[in-house]
Amino acid sequence: MPHLRALVLSAAATCLLAAPAVASPSAEPPAEDSTNQVVVFQHEFTELTVFEDPKGCERLPTGSHVISNQTDHEITIYSDPLCLLPIEPVSKIKPGYGTHVSAVGSFSA
Numbered sequence: 001m002p003h004l005r006a007l008v009l010s011a012a013a014t015c016l017l018a019a020p021a022v023a024s025p026s027a028e029p030p031a032e033d034s035t036n037q038v039v040v041f042q043h044e045f046t047e048l049t050v051f052e053d054p055k056g057c058e059r060l061p062t063g064s065h066v067i068s069n070q071t072d073h074e075i076t077i078y079s080d081p082l083c084l085l086p087i088e089p090v091s092k093i094k095p096g097y098g099t100h101v102s103a104v105g106s107f108s109a
Helices: 002-018
Strands: 037-041 049-052 057-059 066-070 075-078 098-100 106-108
Touching (some): 066 075
Antiparallel strands (some): 037 049, 057 106, 066 098, 075 106
């Protein structure tokens, strides 16, 4: 029986050493994972609209419904197409967050 116990302990040690390292989850995604995109959902029958590396005022597509901030900085949501009337008090959208938007609005990055 001592040989069996030694064999089991040896096998367990080998499994522990061979196990892949698992990263612990964190509250913030790593900066290198940032896509620097703003994604807009209109409805079920259209593709998502993706704004790559947005800068300045961007008009939302007609019928926009939901916006998702996948950049590494806040974006501002406006109720008009010219970025003049911010939607207060929820006009600032943090990275990794989204919100419902006006069908004729805009955002600035």
